[in-house]
Each structure stands twice: as C-alpha cells, then as structure tokens.
C-alpha cells in the first residue's frame with residue numbers, strides 16, 4: 001500500500017491553524033486514515049508533545065507512521081475517553097476529526113464502498129464489524145430503507161428505490177455492488193444517475209457504520225476530555241453531520257445536554273462547554289476546490305473548551 005495514494009488531506013492548513021498547536025501538548029487525530037493530518041501535526045510537536053491517532057480500519061493501522069511521540073489506536077473513536085483513561089491521559093489540548101471514508105476506501109474495489117467496482121456489498125470501515133451493507137439491503141423493512149435513503153442520501157425518490165430493492169430481493173439475493181446498482185439505477189434520474197447512485201451508496205455506508213450515532217457520542221466524550229482552552233476541530237461532508245457538530249458546539253443537541261460533564265442545564269438554559277472559534281462554517285479555498293475534488297463538500301468547524 002502506497003501511503004501517498006491513500007488520501008489527499010483536506011483543508012490541512014485550516015485544520016492545523018484550528019488546533020493552535022502547543023509544542024509540548026497532547027493531541028488526538030480521531031480519523032488517522034492515511035495520516036495526512038497526523039504527519040503535519042507531529043511536525044509541530046516537541047519531544048515532550050504526544051499525538052494519538054485513532055482509526056477503526058485495519059488498513060489505516062498497517063500504514064501508520066512510527067514515531068516515539070505517536071501512538072496508534074485501532075478503535076472506533078466513540079471510545080476516545082476510555083482509551084485516554086487507559087493511557088493515563090486526563091486532558092488533551094486538541095482533537096481533530098476528518099469524518100467519513102477515505103479515498104482509499106473508495107479506490108479499494110474489494111471493500112464495496114463504490115459502484116465503480118463490482119464487489120461484495122460490504123462497506124464496513126471496521127473489517128470486524130458485524131453488519132454489512134448486504135445485511136441491511138436483505139433485512140431492513142421497505143420503510144427503514146426508504147428512511148435511510150431519504151435522510152442519509154437526501155434522495156427524493158427514496159420510496160421508489162426502497163420498493164425496487166424489496167421487489168428484487170424477493171427474487172434473489174442482492175449481494176454485490178453491481179447487483180445493487182442494477183436494481184436501483186432505473187429509479188434514478190437519467191441525467192444524474194451517477195450522482196444519485198453515489199448517494200444511495202453513501203446512505204448505506206452511513207447506516208452500516210452507525211456514523212451519526214457515533215459522531216454524537218464522540219463529540220460528548222471529546223468535549224469532556226479537552227483541557228480549558230483546548231481545541232475541537234471537526235470536518236464533515238454531509239449536511240446532517242454538520243448540523244450535529246454545529247448544535248453540539250452551541251450546546252443545542254439534546255443528547256449532549258444529557259451529558260452533565262459536557263454541558264449543564266441551568267433554569268432550562270444550556271450552559272455550553274465550548275466557544276465557537278469560527279462563527280460561519282469554513283470551506284476549502286478556491287485553489288483546493290480545483291485541485292482536490294473531495295474538498296468540495298467539506299465543512300470545517302472549530303471550537304474551544306471554556
């Protein structure tokens with residue numbers, strides 16, 4: 001595996017600036033991937049500084065950098081707090097998350113993330129995960145499928161696509177990316193077939209990996225372990241994810257209001273643990289938008305622990 005081809009990091013300078021790195025500090029990159037962000041973060045650390053890199057994917061672990069100031073943690077980032085307890089770290093100075101899948105996932109045909117390759121319908125970021133896209137397509141009700149396609153894929157024709165899937169699976173297994181594409185393609189707009197197909201795949205991937213749920217858990221746990229003045233830097237690629245991050249920073253999300261460590265309620269008003277550094281969401285520069293297509297849907301939010 002060539003680490004240079006794994007993934008081109010998105011908004012690298014903006015993320016680095018957002019972390020506001022102290023050379024002796026402790027930092028966490030929750031989405032190591034090809035290490036694009038981690039390799040830059042570590043350049044700013046002294047011999048006393050330390051970086052923890054999380055990724056649930058075995059491929060990311062295989063390519064992880066070696067450095068005395070770096071520790072790779074192969075785990076879902078929802079467990080960030082437990083892992084830091086395990087390493088005896090009470091507070092950290094900055095946490096970065098660059099959400100979603102890497103280019104490696106999409107380019108590695110056998111993982112089933114992309115309709116560009118015919119492969120088993122898998123889509124698990126964690127190869128040891130119990131649920132694959134094939135299970136979801138085979139077992140979810142038509143209504144559940146329609147909801148996933150609507151909310152995670154933002155597809156207007158979600159009901160028709162779900163109905164086509166159920167009709168096809170009654171005749172035989174939908175086991176490969178190619179079979180799924182064949183079943184849903186007639187339901188997609190002729191002029192936007194590829195875009196909509198990508199949205200069908202995206203919706204299933206989000207469900208397979210429980211991405212919205214783990215994001216909420218991670219935000220609450222990450223906020224708890226930030227030191228005062230510590231930075232939370234989160235990059236999203238989906239409007240629902242961005243809304244979750246924005247609401248978390250404002251202290252508006254119900255799930256995180258329940259976390260007494262992160263936010264506490266006073267007379268019905270939320271006292272937030274975070275202060276937004278950027279009032280408006282940050283997007284990639286015009287140069288990056290031209291050179292790195294993945295940056296087009298990226299939205300960056302930076303907050304500081306009070």
Ligand SMILES: C[S@@+](CC[C@H](N)C(=O)[O-])C[C@H]1O[C@@H](n2cnc3c(N)ncnc32)[C@H](O)[C@@H]1O
Nearest residue numbers: 009031033034035036037055056057076077102
């Ligand atoms: C967009 S890529 C990160 C790319 C990285 N910043 C770089 O420049 O190389 C996201 C990575 O996070 C990992 N990931 C996504 N969700 C995760 C989760 N809940 N727990 C752990 N790793 C996760 C994926 O496996 C993927 O490798």
